[in-house]
Amino acid sequence: MKLTVQRIRILSLLLVIYYLALAWIFNRAGFEHSERLFYSEKIMLLFENSENTLLTLGTTFPTTSYLINILFAPFGYLFAPIAGSIVLMVTLFFFILKDINDSELPFRTLFFSVVVLFFLHPQFVYAAISGRNIAAIVLFTYLLFRSLFFYYNNQTTYYLSLASVFLGALIFSEIKFLWLILGFLPFVVLVSLEGIKTAKGEPVALQYYQALNNRSLRRKLVNRTVSLYFILYLLPLAAIFLFRTLNQSHAGDPTYFLSSQYSNWRVTGVSTIANIMERGSGNNLNKQTQIIFPFFTMFLAPIFFSALFLFKGKLYKLLTLLTPLIFISIALIDIQFYLTAEYYIIIPIIAFVGLNFSSTVKVNRFMSSVILLAGTLLTLVGGFYYFSQTSDFEEQHLVKMVTEKKLWPETKVDTEDKILADYITSIKSEDRPVLIDDAAAYGIIAHLPNLNHLVMPLQKNFITVIENPALSVEYILIAKINNLRHNFTAMNAYNMVQMQTRLNLKSNRVFETENWIVYSVR
Amino acid sequence: MPVCVLNNMISVGLFTTAKLAEIETIADEFGYAPIKAALNFGYLTRKSYVAFLERSGFPLVDVRNEVVDETFVEQCDLLHLNAFLYLPLRRDGRGNLLVAVADPMDEQLQGILENKFNTKVQLVAASDLDITWMVHKLRGEFYVKEAVFSLMRKDPESSGLTTFTDYQLLFIFIAIGLSFFFLTINFVNSFIFINLAFSFIFLFAIVFKLSIALKGSKFELSEVVTKAEVKAVENNSLPVYTILLPVYKEDKLIRKLIWNLRSLDYPRGKLDVKLLIEEDDDKTLNAVKDLDFPANFETIVVPFHMPKTKPKACNYGLFFCKGVYLTIYDAEDVPDSDQLKKVVCLFRKLPKDYVVLQGALNYFNKNENLLTRMFTLEYSYWFDYMLPGLQSLDVPIPLGGTSNHFKLAKLLELGGWDPFNVTEDADLGVRVFEKKYKVGVVNSTTLEEANNEPFNWIRQRSRWIKGYMQTLLVHMRNPPRLIKKIGWRGFFGFNFFVGFTPITFLLYPLLLGFYIVYLVFDLQTVRILFPDWVLYISIFNFIAGNTLMIYVNMLAVFKRRFYELILFALMNPFYWLMHSIAAYKGLWQLIYKPFYWEKTNHGLTKVSHSASAATAAGKVNEPR
Structure with a gap:
């Protein structure tokens, strides 16, 4: 046969x-x-x-x-x-x-x-x-x-x-x-x-x-x-x-x-x-x-x-x-x-x-x-x-x-990345861009509908923005210490402390998940 | 048998009755005088014949210096003069017609001439070669003009007499003009565009060749004609086979040539070999005269007429061919002994629309120096991989220089070769396809002498590249018409193969130059001309193109097991530079002397082909 x-x-x-x-x-x-x-x-x-x-x-x-x-x-x-x-x-x-x-x-x-x-x-x-x-x-x-x-x-x-x-x-x-x-x-x-x-x-x-x-x-x-x-x-x-x-x-x-x-x-x-x-x-x-x-x-x-x-x-x-x-x-x-x-x-x-x-x-x-x-x-x-x-x-x-038989939830389960992406989508605008580093946050970016109003390392102005974020962006996405990719990104908790100290950056936590924090810096 | 000199030679032991019978058979089949059959089919040396004539009281006259009354010659057809080896000279003092003949004892010929001229004829002995020379010179004008202008008359669109048509010139000048215009109004963007266009053409051509070579590699082990099939062929069933040997000043190679012809496994009486010598080539003619052993070819003297090219000589030779099949060899070629039988077998097996079979070419002096090694790699890749690949794709196949085997009737139908094209073989391959015929590939090799001297190589290569350009120009005079004839696949195949080959050679040094300028001169200006993305593409094309080029040449070693040559494929980028030099020389000649035939000097190798032939051919098609 x-x-x-x-x-x-x-x-x-x-x-x-x-x-x-x-x-x-x-x-x-x-x-x-x-x-x-x-x-x-x-x-x-x-x-x-x-x-x-x-x-x-x-x-x-x-x-x-x-x-x-x-x-x-x-x-x-x-x-x-x-x-x-x-x-x-x-x-x-x-x-x-x-x-x-x-x-x-x-x-x-x-x-x-x-x-x-x-x-x-x-x-x-x-x-x-x-x-x-x-x-x-x-x-x-x-x-x-x-x-x-x-x-x-x-x-x-x-x-x-x-x-x-x-x-x-x-x-x-x-x-x-x-x-x-x-x-x-x-x-x-x-x-x-x-x-x-x-x-x-x-x-x-x-x-x-x-x-x-x-x-x-x-x-x-x-x-x-x-x-x-x-x-x-x-x-x-x-x-x-x-x-x-x-x-x-x-x-x-x-x-x-x-x-x-x-x-x-x-x-x-x-x-x-x-x-x-x-x-x-x-x-x-x-x-x-x-x-x-x-x-x-x-x-x-x-x-x-x-x-x-x-x-x-x-x-x-x-x-x-x-x-x-x-x-x-x-x-x-x-x-x-x-x-x-x-x-x-x-x-x-x-x-x-x-x-x-x-x-x-x-x-x-x-x-x-x-x-x-x-x-x-x-x-x-x-x-x-x-x-x-x-x-x-x-x-x-x-x-x-x-x-654990979690394949059939009643509703679709949103992952942490999705939740964060939805939040960022709701807050970002032309006047209120978001600083985000895709070295660690690629999962979040993947869930975004578009890249509008984001400042990312791929862009030429990233280095300038990161020097003093408050002048250019409204929000920053920071990886927490427990985030497995913490050490691979410039936007991590350690650097956040440095920015707050060195630049006298005023920041408020506006959103937090297990591995990420969104700060407002203006 | 009517009385002729050969009968008399039996008594002195120069002939036997059996051999005479063979000669008679050949003479009848070919329509020749017996003496012509004896001299041209390897039964009799000219020296011994002349000695016999002189002993018999027939001293030779120097017919080339004799006074000739052309009113008698003009009454004779060249084909008859050539076949029976006679030349009417003039009336002697007694009113007899003096006729120079190769066989002064030929009573039958004497009778024919006396009937024709209605007078008594006095036969005088002369060298058959001198007679041949004279008759072709005196009566060959019509035939040589046909050889030159026949294709142009029957199919002017396919003739290379016109290099650039008006439309082509217009197109070229407009393209050049537009380029200058855009370079003037926006130099940077125009330069970038041109750079990218060149890069993509270069890479595309290479990738295309790689894909064809890979396709051809599938057929590495296929034997279209097996040894068993060749062995089963009965000699009695074989047809007459014509071999054309166009030569020019190849006096040193005549002995080798005879040796090579003798090695052919084909009935002697069915081999119609024509040695085509130019009228002014006394060197070769005298070399033939001085042979110590019987020649197995007929000498045809090609009267002088421009262009003085190999295809013109071959077209001229067509008038004298008797074979069913025809092939061309160069003077130094060493074909496989069973090549002709293989071709006959294959033609019998293939459908009727296959009218040409191409044998593989390779070199017997492959290890002589770096150049011969590169040449061998190139030919191995072309004939062992590219041709089978092209055949499987059903696109026009540019034929090789020799070892193309034709059905003679179809060759005549196609109009022969274009005498104005210096790669007449490539052109003919395209015309075959245009007429809906097919080219096949036969698993047999002819060994040649690879050029071992760089300047000689460049001369030869410049002619080939010039010929490709000519072929491109001829067949692209009317692109829509070409597409209609050969279809889109054939059209693209033809352009990528015949057209892109010279173009890539012309572009290669420019691309290399751009790249070197960028690497060496790290200037701001250069960076403007090479923005990041252009540089990216240029680097990619350059490295990928060169790598693929090396790779296809490396593939070439496998079929013939020339493994020791593989490392030399790495030298391909430099070998291509030589191609580029030849391409520019060819381009220059295309404009200023398009029909000039760059003669390749042969006999330069120190390698004996008889000693190296067995190893050079390699064991093709044996299990590996």
């Missing part, structure tokens, strides 16, 4: 509707991920702001997610990131379904696995409805590895070039995936050896021995390996070089796109190890500090073990499938950074690559189906286990919302 393209399209459409419904439910219940709000705010800046649009467009990172989200801006700035992530996840679904037609495994079981995971696995659903860049990461990861396997089977540079393009897109979805380049290094040599065709049928070690001890073969092996590296890595590395050059010329800093809170959500949005230790919860953090962490990610996605068990192919194909584990080990080097769902979900995605392109029936069809089913169901369990143990604050908030 094979799936026609038309049927796949229908299924994809169903998945879109399903994700949209879920996104609506969660949004109504008050779930708004900060990364989604970050993209919304940046899209709003692009279209509503007339100053420094180039800086917004050219330096907001991750670029792929941002650019894809821009396409959906006509549907609303707040909705655009969700639409983007849903479309990307469904695109992934489409490609995987298309590829299972070529697999040697029992079709129905494989089809069931795909459908179950995309419809029910918490990480898959989360990737689709959160508006985060997880969807871009998993899509480009799948396309990258898919292209590599197409290259292994077809040996045309077309697929190698595609792999290079997708690797570039993946790096521009999450910069840490740059380390995948290191992960690819070993197997490219094996791929080259395969092309040299020495001692065919002999163990790999013997092939290597023969190739390295023969001057002509050694030269061929080196030349071919270097060529493969160039074709695979040139485009992504050149793209990074280009991006850094553009950042240097326009922001004065080649790593502006990584280090600036105005450009990169990860500067302010991630749960740092320090924050988590302070507030202390979640066992996944403990596992992240251990050397066996890559295996932990595999244990949460046993379908990967199914793929390994059912694997059929050469050593370099196997190494390719194991590359993400090498990558995760390297990513752990940045121990300030808590690894969220995207580092876990790539494992079942890679498993699908293996199942579609490099697997075969083992023992018999029934047992292969059992192995695959078992892997799928355990992966489902693993997904729930992940969220039950997560140390990320926003993921914990989501879990709490689901477990």
Whole structure:
């Protein structure tokens, strides 16, 4: 039994509707991920702001997610990131379904696995409805590895070039995936050896021995390996070089796109190890500090073990499938950074690559189906286990919302950002502008209907205004001490005290929430 | 067999009866005199033939210095003179007509001539090459004029005789005028606009080429004709195949040429090889005369007529072709031995509207120096990736210089080549498409000599770029009509490919100059001309464009496994500067001497192509 393209399209459409419904439910219940709000705010800046649009467009990172989200801006700035992530996840679904037609495994079981995971696995659903860049990461990861396997089977540079393009897109979805380049290094040599065709049928070690001890073969092996590296890595590395050059010329800093809170959500949005230790919860953090962490990610996605068990192919194909584990080990080097769902979900995605392109029936069809089913169901369990143990604050908030059955409130739940945005909308006017720093307050700005009567860092007069706000603005939005982004914004409680002291600024609290205060300064 | 010199040569062991039978078959098929068949199909060396004639009491006369009464010659058609190798000279003292012939023992020819002139004929021996030279010089005028003006007469809109039409000149001057006008009234904004326009054209052209190359890379391993199919071809079923070899002052390459032709796996008697020599090229003619081994080609002397170009010579040669298929090779070309059979197979498989097949070109001296390496990368990318990509897109394909294989009848229908276009092959590719025919790509390689000397390279390249400009100007005389003929896809494909190629070479140094000025001279004035957003776009286009350019050249190493060349692709930005120099030279010549043919010097390489041919071609299409 094979799936026609038309049927796949229908299924994809169903998945879109399903994700949209879920996104609506969660949004109504008050779930708004900060990364989604970050993209919304940046899209709003692009279209509503007339100053420094180039800086917004050219330096907001991750670029792929941002650019894809821009396409959906006509549907609303707040909705655009969700639409983007849903479309990307469904695109992934489409490609995987298309590829299972070529697999040697029992079709129905494989089809069931795909459908179950995309419809029910918490990480898959989360990737689709959160508006985060997880969807871009998993899509480009799948396309990258898919292209590599197409290259292994077809040996045309077309697929190698595609792999290079997708690797570039993946790096521009999450910069840490740059380390995948290191992960690819070993197997490219094996791929080259395969092309040299020495001692065919002999163990790999013997092939290597023969190739390295023969001057002509050694030269061929080196030349071919270097060529493969160039074709695979040139485009992504050149793209990074280009991006850094553009950042240097326009922001004065080649790593502006990584280090600036105005450009990169990860500067302010991630749960740092320090924050988590302070507030202390979640066992996944403990596992992240251990050397066996890559295996932990595999244990949460046993379908990967199914793929390994059912694997059929050469050593370099196997190494390719194991590359993400090498990558995760390297990513752990940045121990300030808590690894969220995207580092876990790539494992079942890679498993699908293996199942579609490099697997075969083992023992018999029934047992292969059992192995695959078992892997799928355990992966489902693993997904729930992940969220039950997560140390990320926003993921914990989501879990709490689901477990405490708060998905069906009587009325739509307004988040703190929304409440503040509504208030600011009611008070701002041409005579009474508001000073607001989107380094921390991007979530609030994303909920505003427009950027009128705001003074923001993107505007040329911001520095002047901040010197003596009372002369130019009526209100200031200040982040409280307990605000997680307090240290990333100039408009924080500490600086407020400085202004009150140094400038003799007279201020009244006019509005207050858990993390913010609105002051009137005139 | 009627009595001729060949019969007499059997008795002295220069021939066998079996070979005579073969010669007779060829002579009948081609409509030649037996001696012509013997001399031009590799059965007899000229030196041994001359020695035999002299021993037999037939010393050669120097026909080029003989007095010729043209009233007799004018009664003879060139095709007959050429086929039977004779030249009526004058009446002798006894009233007999003296006729210089290649075979003074040819009784049949004597009879024909006596009937024709109604007089007694005295045959005198002369060098067949000298006779050929004379007959073409004396009777070739009509044919050479046809070769030059036929296309212009039948299809004036497709002729490159007029370089710029009035409308084109008007358009160009208006564009230049408007540019100056806007630069005068608002220099900064106009400069910015021009800068951006150049940048986008540059980037777009590169991205387009990358996408075509990627499309072509899908066909890396495809074999349109397999070895098994070639092996299954029966020699008896093969048609006559014409090979045109236009040469000029290539005396040093004649021996190599014969060697290469001998390597072709095709029945000797079905190869109609024409060596096209210009009337004033005595060097090459004498080199042919001095050969120590049998020549396997016929010499055609192209009478002098401007323009003195390769396509004119090829058009002239068309009158003498006997084949069903035709191809062109240069003197130094080394085609795959089975190339002709592959072409025949492929033509038989493809639909009837495929009238041209293009073989891949590459170089046997690829590792000689930096320039040959860059050249090899470029050709590999063009023929192994771009052509298959263009074919899959169904857009006009500019043909390569050699190894284009035509159905002769269709070539004649198309009007042959444009003698006024210095890249007549590119032009013909577009005309093929205009007539709703198709160009295919055959998986066979011809090795050539890569230019290893920079100035020689620039001369050659300037001609190619000039030719592209000519082709663009010719076919864009009436854009709506072109769109009607080839559709929007073909129109854009043609412009992006043929048009943008010279334009990007012309623009490249300007863009580079802007960028360097900005980097080096950090002046306020420069910042006015380069506001932030313009700089952003310029940097993006510049870096992205160069990177993509390098990348497509890196792709080129894979099909032929020239992996050692990959690092040289990084030199592409400098290689492009050489292109730019050639482009400006070409542009200058387009205006002042559009039909001038920059002759490329061959035979400069120190690499022996016979030794390196096997490694240079690489193992194309084998599993990797």
